Amino acid sequence: MTTTSSQSVLLATSESSLPRQPKRAEPPVSSGVIGMLLFMVTEVMFFGALISAYLVIRAGLDEWPPWGQPRLPIETTAINTLVLLVSGFLMSYSRNLFKKKNISEGRKWFGYSILLGTFFFISQGYEWAQLIKFGLTVSSSVYGGLFYLIIGAHGFHVIGTLAFLIYAWNRLGAPVNPITSEEIFPVQLLWYFVVCVWPVLYVLVYLD
């Protein structure tokens, strides 16, 4: 059997005939992590702007919180804050397990972290429902407006990040097209951000 000219070209350019290419070195920091860090910078600026607006408006008023407005539930939110911090700690623990290649155990603690985050979100939602019932709404006063703006912005971040985390948890170790523990690190970083920004908001809006 003779080979035609087109077949011989194909053979000549097949993978086996090409000189071996040097393997491309992995960068020390993945593009996903760098991208997420830059995104977090914009997020810090976003919350920085909200906090600035809060401080300036508050400084201009004689009475804070304004008379006749319901007081915020400090104790319940303190427990919620603790729950969110534990969630962040568990996320960090799962990350350590992923680093040690203990994927199944890491996935388990990753899941617990998501559960605590979901508890925080539901609990905050219940708190909002109670506050609305007591008359604190966006239009009731500048106090209510700022409260729902700042805490609501954080709530949107919580639910958005949780959606990504649940997706990542589901795909981690999936039989078809799974994602690796390294690939979910940027989303874990975002969760650290969401967890870390909350105590600042709690002290500022609830305690101060």
Added chain:
Amino acid sequence: MALFLQFIIVLSFSLFPRIVEACAVCFSGKEESLEAFYLTTVLLTLLPLVMLSLIGYWLYRQYRKEENVS
């Protein structure tokens, strides 16, 4: 000639200086408001510089560490 006249007119404004207060709130507000404005201005100015510097330094350290290993 017209350009020269325009230049002279604009230059003549400098003979009658006045204080311009661009932001009415900054200068007529309460002392607490002024402090809050200054504080938040400093905060928002320094935040991106500090954060980007930290990220840049961290990346530099990671790449240096990688170079030393290989």
